[in-house]
Amino acid sequence: MKVIRYWLAVITFLGVLSMHTEVSAQCAMCTLNAENSVKNGNTQGKGLNNGILYLLAAPYLAVAGVGFLWYKKYRKKNVNLNMKDQKINLN
Template identity: 65%
Template sequence: MKKAAFIFLFMILLTVSFSNNVNAQCAMCTVSAEQSVKNGNTQGKGLNSGILYLLAIPYVLISGIGVLWYLKYRKRTMSYAENL
């Protein structure tokens, strides 16, 4: 189990270390952002930040649920081990 966790963490670290910096925008948002930048506005940066924020919310929620589930499982196995 520890070996699998180590390999998983290594793969995550490898993926993050070699990832490119990208802008998450759909085609319509890209055109809108480019036009606003040409006109001197900075709305494109705010639009990109908003899209990345919306992208991160499900990952944060799923991670939180996973941590709570792990803590509950750990507490249950510790109490079971104490009863033996």
């Protein structure tokens, strides 16, 4: 069962990576400036788009890194706990 979940996760991850669309994440003022600069022949608008997308990716990568470290540290290990011999103190 674990192998099936693993491969399902891998296939889903690869599927998400293979489906992409071009996005432009800008405020109204930045969009206006970028469109005007592209119309005038400048390439600064494209650089602005790339910079915004780069800054957008940083928080997602940080959260993914923390999630991966959390998963590696706290994942369930095959430990045989025999607690029947110990008293439980609820104080």
